[in-house]
Amino acid sequence: MPLPFLTADRAFDTTDAVALPFDDHDQWRRPYRPGPYRVGAAALALLLASFVLLAAVIIVAAGSFGGGIATFAFAVLIILASLRLLRMGTWVSRAGVRRIGFFVTTTTPWAKVGSVRTAQQPVRWLNFPRTVQGQALVLDRAAGERLLLLTDHNADFLSRSEAFDRAADTVEAWHAEYGVRR
Structure with missing residues (x-):
């Protein structure tokens, strides 16, 4: 059974310099694979759910x-x-x-996005309150608000700096393709 939320397209495994490698740009896609910490935590939660179901x-x-x-019901909540x-x-379309x-x-x-850029700033380590110096992909909205899309210290990119750079470049390419031209 394919789990589309777990996999990114094969285009991110190749070395091709294709910015928008998907055929259907209307479908929401995650431009990177989930990291090992996120997948490991989910696997442990599912293991716990199997024991709760047995109970x-x-x-x-x-x-x-x-x-x-x-x-x-508790096992279903864990699942x-x-x-x-x-x-x-972060998902793009x-x-x-x-x-x-x-x-x-x-x-x-995209019409309300002012800019998408990578910035050096304090970021949260694995979403815990502790902050460390790292990189973040920041989305500046046209209304002046900022939204952190990705950080290099979250569960997807911790100790995977190349994957963070590739994902940040891909989101920036989507913004360059579909953002408002100024």
Whole structure:
């Protein structure tokens, strides 16, 4: 069963200098592969969910139907959380750029994007409160607001600086193609 939110297109594995390698630019795409920390955390959550599901079966077999249903619901919440964790990140299409967080999704049409640039600044390390000096892909909206799209110290790009550079260049290429020409 293919999981489209897990894979990036094969075009990012090649050395071709194609800026927008997708055939269908109307579909939302993540221009990079999820990092090992994000995939590892989701795998551990799914492993925990399998144990919770086993516990739900044992609880139902022991005769406590209500407790089994509650345990099953908890396992479903863990599975949904791990899928959302895998879906998090920056997605692009002809319509704009979308930043998917765990609880909040922000979509900005290309017409409202002022600039997309890479900046050296303090960034959060694996989304913990601790900050370190790093690179961030910053989206400046036309209204003057700033949105952090990617950092080189998040779960997708920690210790993968080449992947961060490639993803930042790809998002900038999408902005150059579909952003407002000034």
